Amino acid sequence: MNNVETFHTDAAPAAVGPYSQAAGLCQLLFVSGQLGLEPGSGNFAGGPEDFAAQSRQALKNLTAILEAGGSALDRVLSVDVFLTDMSRFAEFNAIYEEFFSSHKPARAAIEVAGLPKGGLVEVKCIAARS
Template sequence: MKKIVLSKDAPAPIGPYSQAVIHGNTLYVSGQIAIDQSTGNIVTDTIEKETNQVMKNLGLILKEAGADYSQIIKCSIFVSDMGNFAKINEVYGKYFPENPPARETVEVSCLPKNVNVEISCIAYL
């Protein structure tokens, strides 16, 4: 059986998907982009600000499910330009000071709303 997670603090899904789904003791969080829920605007001033907003959005969904960053076991990072990898990695790493999760980073040709980074994760509860 699955349970749908919906945080009113995080951006609403922009398509036919859930922010996250719990199955058993595993939380699957859909890919998040840098939408600032308070304004509805996409944060793309710098790749660092964009990545921080993405991670903040993930955190809001984790919180709604009763989890936090330390419970993430895997992330998938999609970037539009691998040239931004070092800057994305620097911001991302601040959320995992110890025991970072497994992950992959993949360059793709285009992301929703033409953003530069999208991150999804799997966490345990």
């Protein structure tokens, strides 16, 4: 696995554990789960209860990391979404469509009991690299 590259950008929050923001191998980029944390401050966008702001920020963080890794939203192959409340699925879909309007990658949405730092949503993806 000597060809694995790791990526970091200050345009997204630092990893909250012992992992990289993304790892690339060959033409694939694996982006770690992104919470709705603002780069720099490390605070949740809109506060700890603002689902919409956290969702948008998580997708902005994902976008920044994709770019740092030589990819883009239109090269995303698969997305995994983790929600602490599945009743917000439709709300998330509307926000998600702001980012993935014409490009529709494969996706899973999973309800979880909890997320790091008390987040409400987390998003990760696999993308093709340029």
